[in-house]
Amino acid sequence: MLPIDAAAHSSRWRHRHPLEKALLGLGLTVLAISLPPWPGAPLVAAATLAVLLGPAGVAGRALWRAFRVPLGFCVTGAVPLLFQLGGAGGGPVPWLSLAPDGAVRAGELLARTSAASLGLLLFAFTTPVSDVVPRLVRAGVPPAVVDVALVMYRMSFLLLDSVRRVRQAQAARLGHTTRAAAWRSLAGLASTAFVRAFERAQRLHTGLAGRGYDGTLRVLVPPARLSPRFLTATALLLAGLAVLTLTLRRFPW
Numbered sequence: 001m002l003p004i005d006a007a008a009h010s011s012r013w014r015h016r017h018p019l020e021k022a023l024l025g026l027g028l029t030v031l032a033i034s035l036p037p038w039p040g041a042p043l044v045a046a047a048t049l050a051v052l053l054g055p056a057g058v059a060g061r062a063l064w065r066a067f068r069v070p071l072g073f074c075v076t077g078a079v080p081l082l083f084q085l086g087g088a089g090g091g092p093v094p095w096l097s098l099a100p101d102g103a104v105r106a107g108e109l110l111a112r113t114s115a116a117s118l119g120l121l122l123f124a125f126t127t128p129v130s131d132v133v134p135r136l137v138r139a140g141v142p143p144a145v146v147d148v149a150l151v152m153y154r155m156s157f158l159l160l161d162s163v164r165r166v167r168q169a170q171a172a173r174l175g176h177t178t179r180a181a182a183w184r185s186l187a188g189l190a191s192t193a194f195v196r197a198f199e200r201a202q203r204l205h206t207g208l209a210g211r212g213y214d215g216t217l218r219v220l221v222p223p224a225r226l227s228p229r230f231l232t233a234t235a236l237l238l239a240g241l242a243v244l245t246l247t248l249r250r251f252p253w
Contacts, residue, residue: 001157004066004124012057013126017224018135024051024234025123031241032115040245041111047241048118058125066125070117077113078106129153134221147217155200162196163189 001009008014013021032044052058082102085095099105133149166189170176175185208217 002160003062004121005128007058007062007125008128011126012055014128015222015224016126016230017226018127018132020227020230020234021123021127023231024237025119025121025126027119027234027238028122028241029116029119031238031245032112032119035242035245036249037108037111039248040241041108041115043241043245045111045115045118047237048115048122051237052118052122052125056122056126063121063125066121067117070121071114074110074113074117078110081106081109130219131222131224134219143216150217150219151204155197155204158200159193159197163193166192 028044028048032041035041035044052063053060082099083096084099084102086097130150130153133146133153136146136149137143167185170185170189174181175188176182
């Protein structure tokens, strides 16, 4: 199980209705994208961090480990905005120069995407996938699509566990000491993972057929009820962030 999935299963909000957490996390994400980047994005990011580290009870180290991956993509996407092709030149690369408003645009993009990523992490850190996918049938998603998603979710962890065990066995046999040995180990890892995944899929199909599988996977969904208090607090937080951003926007800095 991935660390973020383990954190979601042990979250304080584990037993809350997924719709409540979806409205909060996705609402913050929408605000980060739609509001003016300054001061909207910093306000949304600060509010999301306060919720994550406060009521949601997410550990700061786990949050940073998960956040640094999307943050790397955000920085990678913002850096090209700093430069432009052509221009005055004069630098080490004549055809490449700094864009006049590149720093502003890069900063706005970095602020927006970082705040939006935190909003999505809020939902991911508090809601296990196994609580969301079975409920998609009630939202109109075809049951066959939900069944495939559930099986892929389960199989992905089994495959990752197999890969981890094979890598440990290869390392114990000095399979990564040289570059040639590392390439041979990588090829062996890929072939072994494919064979094991195929075997597990066959065993899963045989098990389902033995239990009278009729085309629909029946899983137990944890009972949860919508909390009017939580929904009201979510609406007030989102509305307050929007009003505060638009109010501060009027004042020159």
